[in-house]
Amino acid sequence: MKHFAQLFTSLDETNKTNEKVKILKEYLACVSDTDKMHMLALFTGRNPKRQINSTQFRTWAIEASNIPAWLFEESYHVVGDLAETVALLLPDNENSSNKTLTEWIGEINALNNQPEVEKQHWLTQSWAMLDAQERFVFNKILTGSFRVGVSQNLVTKALADLTGLDAATLTHRLMGNWAPQTYQFEDLTHTDTALEDVSRPYPFFLAYPVQETSTVQKSPEALQSLLGDAQEWQAEWKWDGIRAQLIKRNGDIFIWSRGEDLATDKFPELHPFLHALPDGTVIDGEILSFRNGLPLPFAILQTRIGRKTLTKKILEESPVALIAYDCLEYAGEDIRYKTQTDRRQLLEGLQTVTPYPEVFRISELISFNSWEELTTIREQSRAMVAEGIMLKRKDAHYQVGRRRGDWWKWKIDPLSVDAVMIYAQKGHGRRADLYTDYTFAVWDGDKLVPFAKAYSGLTDTEINKVDAFVKRNTLEKFGPVRTVKPELVFEIGFEGINKSTRHKSGVALRFPRILRWRHDKPKEEADTIETLKALLGE
Structure with a gap:
């Protein structure tokens, strides 16, 4: 796990393509073939089956960190990432484990059908064997939320440089229904086309x-x-x-x-x-x-x-x-x-x-x-x-x-309406301390009815300005959600609209996002529910 945690950290610290390829090649050259395949599985979205649910993970983390539940939740809202929150709250360890990535994932898979008490004991003992960075990566894998800022193209380029095979062949062989427990590194890098899996699709x-x-x-x-x-x-x-x-x-x-x-x-x-x-x-x-x-x-x-x-x-x-x-x-x-x-x-x-x-x-x-x-x-x-x-x-x-x-x-150009922001919530990752997730509403008579959530479309400068507005104009708090003064108007774009009995507005949008901030429009001039229903009719 030490090598894999260092790989994750090193990749996260650079945005240079050649440097990322170099880091990947160095990792692949120094670990076992089984660790290579587990790394490739994780980097291509093949996380191990989740064995510990979110409720268990949070409850046992609160017990292990020995803090009140409310403080844990407040810490989570500030950090914005559950795996990182737990990694930061648990005490530092003097001891460290030399278990490989393969061994750790083997233990995760072995939790299947184990009683809760055994799972909790194993998780607590595991946390005690890892330093903060290793715990963070371990938690990401365990909770099924492992993501890394590296495209599959870069991974296959590093593999191609290492093995001498062309990247297109490797990309094809990494497609399909494979698992690192049964798909060996030698299967990936062989030269005999007769060994190809008949079910494997081509890269799109x-x-x-x-x-x-x-x-x-x-x-x-x-x-x-x-x-x-x-x-x-x-x-x-x-x-x-x-x-x-x-x-x-x-x-x-x-x-x-x-x-x-x-x-x-x-x-x-x-x-x-x-x-x-x-x-x-x-x-x-x-x-x-x-x-x-x-x-x-x-x-x-x-x-x-x-x-x-x-x-x-x-x-x-x-x-x-x-x-x-x-x-x-x-x-x-x-x-x-x-x-x-x-x-x-x-x-x-x-x-x-x-x-x-x-x-x-x-x-x-x-x-x-x-x-x-x-x-x-x-x-x-x-x-x-x-x-x-x-x-x-x-x-x-x-x-x-x-x-x-x-x-x-x-x-085609998206459908769009002008809407008022009424709720805001903090984001995740690098935006964990900024209000970046917004709920928008349109007028129904003299009331604002929520109809869509969106969190993309604004520049970093605009996000900072909206964040400052939310912090100055919060009316109510419901956990991480803030009700804000209904004043800011945005143009919301979307690909389609359908009837929905699950939403108060009666409609559901496909791929809503922010097109622009309407500084020129007061809230009273935002669109109405009738506007949405007219689009639904079209």
């Missing part, structure tokens, strides 16, 4: 947002400057569903989400068409709720996400289909090196002969002759229940991760 190719380029305008002239000749591009609608890869290999089928969740059992409607595909086929696409040949809003699909059991009612209310974007493997061959046009032809060939065209759909190509024409077509996005337009260079290969140049997403 992600589009770059047009809006994040230096070309802020969205005019035809700006697109011409950014992308060149319109005839070199194909355009498709950008759908709002679950990005997925669907695999048929060796007679077995697999459905992987972009978050690397194996979701085969979640979409039984797709199984017949998958079984009908030729062996050695991998398709990239979007899973959406569909009815009567039309896509439904994401909120409909959301009703079945996370459900352990798919009832007949859920399947009837949220039937799904696949809109296929791309073909990544054909007749057992990785065809990502082929051009976009060639891959599209193979995909169309598969879809043409399917006996299940209602669930195996293909992403429609938008016909356009100029950027001016496509700009006009894009305005129809909401009517199509789409988020905007995807632009793909016709000669593009299928790449790994987010790459600027060949795939672009040109989303």
